[in-house]
Amino acid sequence: MNVTILGAGAWGTALAVQAAPRHAVRLWARDAAHARRLATTRQNERYLPGVALPASVAVIDQLDRALAAAPDALVVIATPMSGLREMLAAVPDEARVLWLCKGLEAGSGRLGHEIAAELRPHAHAGVLSGPSFAEEVARGQPTALVAASSDELLRQAAAEAFHTELLRVYTSTDAVGVEVGGAVKNVMAIATGLCDGLAARSDGAAGQPGLNARAALITRGLAEITRLGVALGARPETFMGLSGLGDLVLTATGELSRNRRVGMQLARGLPLAQVLAALGHVAEGVYSAPMVLARARALGIEMPITEAVVGVLDGRLAAVDAVRRLMGRGPRAEA
Numbered sequence: 001m002n003v004t005i006l007g008a009g010a011w012g013t014a015l016a017v018q019a020a021p022r023h024a025v026r027l028w029a030r031d032a033a034h035a036r037r038l039a040t041t042r043q044n045e046r047y048l049p050g051v052a053l054p055a056s057v058a059v060i061d062q063l064d065r066a067l068a069a070a071p072d073a074l075v076v077i078a079t080p081m082s083g084l085r086e087m088l089a090a091v092p093d094e095a096r097v098l099w100l101c102k103g104l105e106a107g108s109g110r111l112g113h114e115i116a117a118e119l120r121p122h123a124h125a126g127v128l129s130g131p132s133f134a135e136e137v138a139r140g141q142p143t144a145l146v147a148a149s150s151d152e153l154l155r156q157a158a159a160e161a162f163h164t165e166l167l168r169v170y171t172s173t174d175a176v177g178v179e180v181g182g183a184v185k186n187v188m189a190i191a192t193g194l195c196d197g198l199a200a201r202s203d204g205a206a207g208q209p210g211l212n213a214r215a216a217l218i219t220r221g222l223a224e225i226t227r228l229g230v231a232l233g234a235r236p237e238t239f240m241g242l243s244g245l246g247d248l249v250l251t252a253t254g255e256l257s258r259n260r261r262v263g264m265q266l267a268r269g270l271p272l273a274q275v276l277a278a279l280g281h282v283a284e285g286v287y288s289a290p291m292v293l294a295r296a297r298a299l300g301i302e303m304p305i306t307e308a309v310v311g312v313l314d315g316r317l318a319a320v321d322a323v324r325r326l327m328g329r330g331p332r333a334e335a
Contacts, residue, residue, distance in 0.1 A: 002073035010134035012078030020054035028066035035061035102182035104285035106289035131250035148178035177238030178228035186285030188221035192265020
């Protein structure tokens with residue numbers, strides 16, 4: 001199979017490494033200098049240092065050349081959410097295309113499948129998601145993903161391209177649920193990062209959050225994700241799977257989670273601009289949070305954790321006040 005990966009960040013590089021032993025892989029890098037370094041050093045020193053890029057991976061910096069084989073290739077978009085629309089518009093309609101980005105488009109608030117329906121309503125399109133840090137995938141550590149699309153042939157192609165003994169690819173027809181889970185868990189990870197950051201500062205003092213509070217946030221965060229997803233047409237059971245509970249637990253607790261790191265740094269009193277500048281990578285939850293809240297409000301869905309995260313990101317709420325507000329909510333039925 002020919003596999004074309006658009007985006008040479010950590011995720012694009014990781015999938016190129018995994019697919020290269022069995023498929024012909026093209027890896028497109030937007031920046032020509034970055035492409036030259038990749039091609040010369042065979043290592044993504046900026047995003048994935050220490051991981052060798054197989055010699056068989058062709059590194060390309062011209063989009064038209066990268067897409068030359070698109071009609072006969074599986075195209076994987078590995079850009080941040082902000083680049084998805086541009087990439088979908090560039091890919092030929094007859095090509096099979098998956099995207100890896102997890103979030104909502106800034107401004108429109110659209111999920112990936114909604115952007116695809118707008119730009120290429122009759123094309124083969126879907127999402128590849130699940131609990132996964134790119135570094136672990138690149139190093140061959142066991143991981144499970146889910147490929148979601150209404151197109152059965154595309155789901156099969158995703159499994160053929162990436163499924164191995166160490167990288168399991170499950171399939172789903174619920175692209176809505178998979179995308180909502182992947183997008184909103186980033187917002188919840190910022191919330192748990194706020195909680196963990198405050199806990200690290202408090203040293204277990206009375207009234208300060210700890211592991212119990214983090215567990216409560218994760219659990220109620222899953223409830224928020226499910227409410228929004230079902231309202232958008234997803235199946236409830238999707239949120240108990242890889243792209244729901246699995247991705248939420250990983251991103252809300254993992255040391256490699258960028259969104260959790262943002263929350264922890266905000267809890268320490270650092271300004272958001274400084275946190276993002278030091279991060280060096282995109283934290284999609286920062287940009288998705290206000291879009292998630294806007295869509296929830298339009299649907300009449302209550303999402304108090306999301307609302308608190310947006311308040312902290314906007315500078316209207318201190319981290320400690322946000323967590324206290326959430327834990328201080330009145331009693332109610334859990335369901």
